Amino acid sequence: MTEPGPAQISAPSLVRWPHPALRQRADEVAEIDAEVHDIWARMIDVMEAMPGYGLAAPQLGIGLRLAVVDASRERGQAVRMANPEIVDASTEPFVFQEASPNLPGGSALISRPKQVIVAFTDPAGMRVRQTFEGLWATSVQHQIDHLEGRMYFDRLSRTKRSMLLKKAGKRS
Secondary structure, three states: OEOOOOOOOOOOOOOOOOOHHHHOOOEOOOOOOHHHHHHHHHHHHHHHHOOEOEEEHHHHOOOEOEEEEOOOOOOOOOEEEEEEEEEEEOOOEEEEEEEOOOOOOOEEEEEEEOEEEEEEEOOOOOEEEEEEEOHHHHHHHHHHHHHOOOOHHHHOOHHHHHHHHHHHHHHO
């Protein structure tokens, strides 16, 4: 998930919509090894370069269930997740203007649960649960959508989705 606007950059390692990796469910991560740590580091570098609030491995064409999120003001607080899954969500909505560096030029207001509890494997290989709220929750949900082969615009009506894709297509 990125901040829409002119500050957005297109990192060369990002795949562009409609790349097939963006529509496939990512594979489970079997173990947290040096390769996974290297992928997380690369993901954080790309996320910081955008600038963005999160990134999922499929956005780089990597079909693994890996995500990073950092919605902190000061940055440098990235949460690294393997095999994340939402185990509980609030009913209170949080609406945010979402975008993706995989589809430059597009963004839309998306409503998601304001708070989620997510189970994931952390960098030490431990299965943990963490509560995320507000922008953090939105970013985590956005990344989990990517891991499922979904884009933020899939949450729009067919008409709004078509308009967004047409508009983004003209800008790319």
